[in-house]
Amino acid sequence: MGEPHQSFVYHALGGGAVADVLLWRRWYGSVTVLLGSTALWFLFERAGYNILSFIANVLLLLVLILFFWAKSASLLNRPLPPLPDLEVSDEWVVKAGAVMRIWVNHLLTVAHDIAIEGNVKLFIQVAFGLWAVSYVGSFFNFLTLFYMGVIFSLVIPPLYESCQDQIDDKLILAHNIILSKYKIINDTILKKIYVPLNKEKKFQ
Template sequence: MENSDDPCDVVVNGDENNRHDSVPSTSTSSSYKLFGRQRSVHQMMGGGKAADVILWRRRRVSCGLMMVATVAWFLFERSGLSFLSVCCDILLILIVLRFLRANYAVLRERQLQSLPELVLSEEMVVIALWLLSVIGSLISFCTLAYIGTIIFITLPALYDKFEDRVDRYAGVIHQKFSKHYKIVDESVISRIPRNLRRHKDL
């Protein structure tokens, strides 16, 4: 019987070293995938130019984005400018430009591209605002935005690079939690009286 280095005892399809970074692999390397995903990381990110930048397939653009974020964070922290007021000014300029473009399109009788519609549930917005308020009370919003940018541009790339290992260890953790949950669930069910269990089954 062959010895496997896989702590999860999962059958691995293909060699890990033969993985192509430029083309997303559709074959699953293990039976367990993080977050139960069925597609590759590149496809989950949209599969376009933005996904290439986030996954460091366009290294110059990714490095440039990190440098711009670092310089902007340093300037905001050192200059004393309010990050929120600068964001409001930028959004106001973008709204004015959008308004001028819409008027220009009407004069030229051209059709504007529709903006993508973002639908969020009320609970999600409330939870996000509450988390931002809690974290914002600890650190500045500029630092929070900078940390979020760095995490957003590094974690997906690291996961894409070490996808097989992360999924393997996540599978081990998932199996252990499942075993413990099953033990706890059986112990709780065993304490329920039989007449209540029969009523529950009915």
């Protein structure tokens, strides 16, 4: 009973190292992500450390370590620092460009449907989504939201994997309630909006 649910969640998360970390199958990786994100959040949010100064200090420390390592290696006949060839491959650029093209085309399609086609339903959905993001963002800054996203990513997938049947039942019930409320709104408000638009088109 549990294995199909686990494989479903695992494949839904990509089925790789990221899925192993999010599902706590590589607990050392999950603990590292949790402790690292918590330390960064505390350092920048509570201790008031500046992110630009932090990056500069980390890079300075890294450069000093590599410099003295290389100097000592030449003096003591030791191997140089094991640095790989730092370059971006053409394949990686093509994949990143393909992903960006999909997202940009989707945003342009949404903008076209709202501005040109006059899709009122899509306009309300986008406006409500942006308002929700703005409302939540007024309570938290970006770093706190990012940290909350990391925490939720490490909590929700394993919780859903272990209680999928119960959660699916609740989600189906909530979906039916939202769908019924949406139909009421569609029958009352949206029809009043569509009628004047159709009349204007007829007069034109």
